[in-house]
Amino acid sequence: MSASDTMAIRMTGVVKTFGAVVANRDAFLDVAKGEIHALVGENGAGKSTLMRVLAGMYAPDAGAVLVDGRDVTGWKTQDAIAAGVGMVHQHFMLVPTLTVAENVILGMEPRKGMQVDLHRAVIEVESLCKKCGLHVDAKAKVADLSVGEAQRVEILKALYRGAKILILDEPTAVLSPPEVRDLWTVLRALKADGGTVVLITHKLDEVIAVSDSITVMRGGMTMSRFATEGTTPRDIARAMVGRDVQLHLDAQGDADSWVAPASVESSAAPVLRVTNVSVMSDRGTRAVNELSFEIRPGEILGIAGVEGNGQTELLEAIAGLRHVQSGRVQLASHDFGTRSVRERADLGLSHIPEDRHRRGLILDYSIAENLILGRQHHFGSFGALDTARIDTNAAEQVQRFDIRPAMPSLPARALSGGNQQKIVIAREMGREFSVLLAAQPTRGVDVGAIEFIHAQLRAARDAGKGILLVSADLPEVLALSDRIAVMYGGRFVTVLPAAQCTAEQLGPYMTGAAV
Structure with missing residues (x-):
């Protein structure tokens, strides 16, 4: 049997450019049939672009793409879908007002005469759910689903269209640990059924846990390919970044780069005080x-x-983005009351939102423009913006936070998800502030960037800033915090010194078992 007979995917010499930006240069990828293959690399390494070439969203400028031994170079999305290639994107592409079944069948609706047969659609989707172990209510509206359930719908969409090669772009970025475990069960079942999975992720523990082999990309090029067995997260990180990276966890889950927090002066006045606050969903x-x-x-x-x-x-x-039903929020001596987002920022509040697309960026604005978003009044006067100051600020922040490509005139939309996140972090941490609200600050960024962001958070704390950190990554919370509060059902069910906490100790509180 030839190598091509055993390969579900073979991509060679792929080049893809967008104007002056080279996303892929001489990239290659080999994925065997019936394996889970991890595609890793720094933000902007070209992973998502390479997969969009495979999925028919982009035509390569050079190179060849073979699927199941057939040359499909330059094919269209509909060709890829027809051939059994499905891609689940990092940011979901669902219609919130439609039901699960309606989203899954969209474009391939079963019909009864001239009408869409919704009854049959529900039956087909429920059958697919049962077969794949993807549990979700076919009749529920997507707007009412959790993030994990919405992702299951995206996977169901691909499988409904007959996908035998499934591409997942950062699938666990917004999932809870139980949802991640459920996803691994689904992927292993797909593999057992003869399917092939390509998994793009920055979480190296996930790579070790679920993949059979790994391809590492850097600077748009493929650097190496190796078997997962016998490989450590440090090996992967070194191949990704080109140097040793101080991971915040080792493979056993022990703190590896944890720095003991500076002692907090208990007599100092609080920089943030929240009193009896209630908020509606x-x-x-x-x-x-x-x-x-x-x-x-x-x-x-x-x-x-x-x-x-x-x-x-x-x-x-x-942050001022949602009404406080009752209670009080104070920043130092300032009562926020009905103060606007801009007023809160001017008083020293910074906010890294959990959803960078919805709350953090205007994708069609340039990097430079996004770096002053919400602070335009500090970069001009009498309604006119000072473009020289904006450009100087952008050049400084792009260099300091290693935003790639380092072209401030590019629209944020042109950047990878991780580099988009760096824009938000640069804007919120690259200015004067006294309190930082950090929601999922390292979501979707690579190991080198995580190391840098953690260092920035610790430096801000050591400079006397107050930080409220929310992260779905429990090891990150354990590594960075001075105190840890577990939130369940809208309340803090326990607050403990971080030095006394372990993941095993916090787990029962997180699930409500210890409440």
């Missing part, structure tokens, strides 16, 4: 329930918990 239920806490200068208060327990609503209320 978008569904009209109480998401935050009479919550009170304080953060002092030089302290990181980490919030652990399964997503959906009020963390999002709490940070949005403090």
Whole structure:
């Protein structure tokens, strides 16, 4: 049997450019049939572009693409779907107002005469759910689903169209640990059924846990390919970045680069005080329930918990993006009351939102413009912007936060998800602030960037800033925090010194078992 007979995917010499930006240069990828293959690399390494070439979204400028031994170079998306190649994107492409079944069948609707047969659609989707182990209510509206359930719908869409090669771009970025475990079960079942999976992820523990082989990209090029067995996260990180990277966890889950936090001066006045605050969710239920806490200068208060327990609503209320139903929020001596987002920022509040597309960026604005978003009044006068100052600020922040490509005139849309996240972090941490709300600050960024962001957060704390950290990555919360609060059902069910916490100790609180 020839090598081509055993390869589901073979890409050789792929080049893809967008104007002056070279996304792929001489990239190659070999994925065997019936394996789970991890595609890793720094932000902007060209991973997503290479997969979009495979999925027919982009035509390569040079190189060849073979699927199941057939040359498909330059094919279209519909060709890829017809051939059984499906891609689940990092940012979901669902219609919120439609049901699960309606989203899954969109474009391939079963018909009864001239009408769409919705009854049959529900039966087909329910059958597919059962077969694949993807549990979701086929009749539920997508707008009412959790993030994990929405991702299952995206996978169901691909499988409904007959996907035998499934590409997943950062699939666990917004999933809770139980949802991640469910996803691994699904991927292993697909593999057992003869399917092939390409997994793009920055989480090296996931690479080790679920993949059979690994391809590493850097600077648009393929650097290496190796078997997962016998490989460590450090090996992968070194191949990705080109140097040793100080991971915040080793493979056993022990703190590896944890730095003991500076002692917090207990007599210092709080920089942030939240008193009996209640906040409503978008569904009209109480998401935050009479919550009170304080953060002092030089302290990181980490919030652990399964997503959906009020963390999002709490940070949005403090930031001024959501109405506080009752209670009080104070920044030092300032009562926020009905102060606007801009007024809160001018008083020293910075906010890294959890959803960079919805809350953090205007994708069609340039990098330079996004770096002053919400602060335009500091970069001009009498309604006119000072372009020289904007350009100087952009050049400084692009260099300091290693935003790639280093072209401030590019629209944010042209950047990888991780580099988009760097724009938000640069804007919020590259200015004067006294309190930082950091929601999922390292979501979707590579190991080198995580190392840098962690260092920035620690430096801000050591400079006397107060930081409220929310992260679905429990090891990150454990590594960075001075105190850890576990949020469940809109309340803090326990608050403990981080030095006394372990993941095993916090787990029962996060699931409500210890409440």
